[in-house]
Amino acid sequence: MVQRAxxxxxxxxxxxxxxxxxxxxxxxxxxxxxxxRALRDAGVPVTDVSEFTDSPExxxxxxxxxxxxxxxxxxxxGTAEDAQxxxxxxxxxxxxxxxxxxPFESTVAAGADFGTCVENIDIGGPSMVRxxxxxxxxxxxxxxxxxxxxxxxxxxxxxxxxxxRTALAxxxxxxxxxxxxxxxxxxxxxxxxQADASSDVEKKPVLSDVFVPTFEKLYDCRYGENPHQRGxxxxxxxxxxxxxxxxxxxxxxxxxxxxxxxxDLDAALDAVRxxxxxxxxxxxxxxxxGVAVAETLETAFRRAREGDSLSAFGGxxxxxxxxxxxTAEAMTESFLEAVVAPSYSDxxxxxxxxxxxxxxxxxxxxxxxxxxxxVFRRVCGGLVVQDRDATGPGEVLxxxxxxxxxxxxxxxxxxxxxxxxCKHVKSNAIVMARDLSTVGxxxxxxxxxxxxEVAAQKAGQRARGSAMASDAFFPFPDGIEVAAKAGIATIVxxxxxxxxxxxxxxxxxxxxxxxxxxxxxxxx
Numbered sequence: 095m096v097q098r099a100x101x102x103x104x105x106x107x108x109x110x111x112x113x114x115x116x117x118x119x120x121x122x123x124x125x126x127x128x129x130x131r132a133l134r135d136a137g138v139p140v141t142d143v144s145e146f147t148d149s150p151e152x153x154x155x156x157x158x159x160x161x162x163x164x165x166x167x168x169x170x171x172g173t174a175e176d177a178q179x180x181x182x183x184x185x186x187x188x189x190x191x192x193x194x195x196x197p198f199e200s201t202v203a204a205g206a207d208f209g210t211c212v213e214n215i216d217i218g219g220p221s222m223v224r225x226x227x228x229x230x231x232x233x234x235x236x237x238x239x240x241x242x243x244x245x246x247x248x249x250x251x252x253x254x255x256x257x258x259r260t261a262l263a264x265x266x267x268x269x270x271x272x273x274x275x276x277x278x279x280x281x282x283x284x285x286x287x288q289a290d291a292s293s294d295v296e297k298k299p300v301l302s303d304v305f306v307p308t309f310e311k312l313y314d315c316r317y318g319e320n321p322h323q324r325g326x327x328x329x330x331x332x333x334x335x336x337x338x339x340x341x342x343x344x345x346x347x348x349x350x351x352x353x354x355x356x357x358d359l360d361a362a363l364d365a366v367r368x369x370x371x372x373x374x375x376x377x378x379x380x381x382x383x384g385v386a387v388a389e390t391l392e393t394a395f396r397r398a399r400e401g402d403s404l405s406a407f408g409g410x411x412x413x414x415x416x417x418x419x420x421t422a423e424a425m426t427e428s429f430l431e432a433v434v435a436p437s438y439s440d441x442x443x444x445x446x447x448x449x450x451x452x453x454x455x456x457x458x459x460x461x462x463x464x465x466x467x468x469v470f471r472r473v474c475g476g477l478v479v480q481d482r483d484a485t486g487p488g489e490v491l492x493x494x495x496x497x498x499x500x501x502x503x504x505x506x507x508x509x510x511x512x513x514x515x516c517k518h519v520k521s522n523a524i525v526m527a528r529d530l531s532t533v534g535x536x537x538x539x540x541x542x543x544x545x546x547e548v549a550a551q552k553a554g555q556r557a558r559g560s561a562m563a564s565d566a567f568f569p570f571p572d573g574i575e576v577a578a579k580a581g582i583a584t585i586v587x588x589x590x591x592x593x594x595x596x597x598x599x600x601x602x603x604x605x606x607x608x609x610x611x612x613x614x615x616x617x618x
């Protein structure tokens with residue numbers, strides 16, 4: 095039985111009906127500030143916390159529930175000694191706490207100034223939630239409006255059992271943990287210092303002493319990498335608009351998304367963000383097997399698929415602009431696992447939905463390839479964390495031509511395109527391209543020269559006159575020699591090998607043009 099409930103919420107969804115139901119069950123409602131006003135306006139009888147504590151709110155409402163009568167009422171156990179001590183300070187038991195916290199996260203997201211964000215750090219709310227969650231054997235704690243109905247149903251049915259109370263307490267601690275992690279991330283990002291910084295200063299995430307990312311489960315996957323493994327998708331609280339986790343499923347619902355689908359979709363999206371003109375990327379096992387840019391998306395997709403039509407079977411496709419009917423028709427000519435794009439025309443969706451097992455995702459927003467962020471990977475016992483590799487565009491044009499032969503303007507354009515693609519291919523990475531389309535990709539080989547051989551085999555005759563990009567330097571001239579034999583005309587690579595002179599000499603001997611960028615783009 096709930097004799098007394100304390101309700102103080104920033105998210106007022108459903109709170110009036112919830113409080114009204116509690117009153118019908120015989121509960122006295124204690125509340126503060128805006129929640130109390132909202133309940134009174136709805137005709138719900140309310141006792142102000144200041145009246146309950148016989149102590150006024152002070153400091154503009156900063157201190158209102160931090161009082162022994164409140165926390166004693168929540169934390170008291172069902173013992174005679176606790177009851178006596180609570181009575182001695184004029185307190186009464188509180189049996190239910192319904193609290194959600196000041197909107198700190200949404201205040202930050204709205205771009206509020208530093209002082210406003212700090213003022214939206216809740217103190218009393220987390221204290222009450224943690225007190226109630228600790229004492230959940232006696233006190234029900236509710237932090238999610240979605241739980242109001244089931245709590246009322248349980249109370250009407252005789253009360254919350256131990257399993258239900260524990261589940262609510264776990265949810266409450268998760269709620270405060272997420273809240274604190276968002277505050278720690280915000281302050282740890284240097285927000286205070288950045289408040290006075292010029293808007294022209296690039297703001298990168300800070301690698302703080304304690305890394306506290308926050309993730310919220312969105313849904314379960316069909317399975318993990320293999321059917322015997324579980325899988326689920328979690329959203330990073332800092333994920334920008336246009337991220338894969340914010341995408342909407344628009345498919346026919348034939349198959350759930352899988353762990354591997356999500357990993358491949360993310361790799362494809364990451365690659366296609368490099369381009370502003372209509373572009374399509376086909377990914378297989380996280381590696382781009384075909385990439386193209388064209389005047390129309392349909393042409394770009396067809397060229398990307400033709401880059402390696404064998405590997406494109408069962409692939410993942412990402413586009414950087416709305417998918418139209420023509421592109422959709424082209425996509426249905428092949429077996430694809432999933433497609434992701436900012437949006438789709440109605441005609442395109444009608445076409446794509448005929449493939450009931452095709453996953454169709456829309457990002458409903460876009461973020462360019464140079465956005466700042468952190469990338470992390472779980473290792474046994476911890477994480478490795480790094481800045482996102484947000485460079486690439488312009489590095490070829492700003493690079494240094496190291497050979498006797500100078501690349502033509504058209505060759506520089508092909509080199510720039512190949513270089514953008516290469517940073518998204520697993521090392522050792524080799525990309526061969528021409529006319530803004532890939533013709534051969536060598537990925538994930540233990541030897542760079544073997545990656546060249548794989549790319550050349552994929553390209554065949556299309557390699558003749560093409561540009562080639564390498565994500566890291568050539569340690570020996572052999573890779574250059576294999577490329578020349580395949581017909582490659584120009585090469586871009588970072589440089590930096592002890593044998594750079596021998597590599598350059600080989601390129602000169604074979605009549606190739608070569609550019610050094612001095613930037614490496616390994617992707618492990």
